[in-house]
Amino acid sequence: MATESHISVNGHTHVLYKANALSQVELVQQSLDFYEHLDERRSVREYADTPVPKEVIETLIKTASTAPSGAHKQPWTFCAVSNAALKTKIREAAEAEEKVSYESRMSERWKKDLEPMGTNMYKPFLEIAPWLIIVFKKVHDIGENGEKVNNYYVNESVGIASGMLITAIHNAGLVTLTHTPSPMNFLAKLLNRPSNERAFLLLPVGYPKTPTYVPDIKRKPIEAISEFYE
Numbered sequence: 001m002a003t004e005s006h007i008s009v010n011g012h013t014h015v016l017y018k019a020n021a022l023s024q025v026e027l028v029q030q031s032l033d034f035y036e037h038l039d040e041r042r043s044v045r046e047y048a049d050t051p052v053p054k055e056v057i058e059t060l061i062k063t064a065s066t067a068p069s070g071a072h073k074q075p076w077t078f079c080a081v082s083n084a085a086l087k088t089k090i091r092e093a094a095e096a097e098e099k100v101s102y103e104s105r106m107s108e109r110w111k112k113d114l115e116p117m118g119t120n121m122y123k124p125f126l127e128i129a130p131w132l133i134i135v136f137k138k139v140h141d142i143g144e145n146g147e148k149v150n151n152y153y154v155n156e157s158v159g160i161a162s163g164m165l166i167t168a169i170h171n172a173g174l175v176t177l178t179h180t181p182s183p184m185n186f187l188a189k190l191l192n193r194p195s196n197e198r199a200f201l202l203l204p205v206g207y208p209k210t211p212t213y214v215p216d217i218k219r220k221p222i223e224a225i226s227e228f229y230e
Contacts (some may be wrong), residue, residue: 060168065078071154078136091123126204137154175207
């Protein structure tokens with residue numbers, strides 16, 4: 001009996017999922033290869049001004065948007081900025097918030113914990129990186145008649161999509177940095193976003209400057225980050 005290409009569930013079409021079946025040997029090797037590739041990923045604060053094609057940024061955003069989301073609402077907007085004047089405005093506003101954070105909002109312990117990262121209140125990468133991708137979460141959608149339409153598990157959904165975006169950036173041979181100036185209300189204002197959107201994350205995207213140095217830090221071993229119940 002032939003397998004149906006699609007069926008109806010509660011009146012909605014479900015299509016046949018095409019599994020990519022691997023042998024256990026292939027499964028182990030593929031998972032290891034992917035881990036080793038991602039283990040090379042680093043947060044980078046120094047960028048070259050080398051252009052990155054818009055087509056690449058579009059593909060990265062499409063990749064991020066394959067993420068799962070509550071009830072498939074896809075409660076996100078990815079704003080990609082390459083305009084130099086707008087990047088300057090973003091940098092100025094971000095540094096104003098960072099100055100307040102470093103001088104009054106952040107505890108001394110927090111600033112001490114950041115010392116190995118070599119970060120400070122100045123963010124030149126916001127102008128130098130060829131692209132900035134600002135991820136906005138949609139706390140709700142707006143219907144055709146202006147009515148509020150619920151979204152579900154918004155933070156979780158947008159967080160997963162952001163992680164997939166970072167992975168896609170690394171896989172493309174580019175670098176990024178998770179930048180979260182707090183508060184980030186200025187981003188919605190500068191980008192003229194609707195009232196149902198909130199800035200979630202800012203990612204500069206580009207090539208690293210040559211040479212670039214990153215902190216000599218290590219990731220926690222598997223024993224420190226997991227528990228197995230067998």
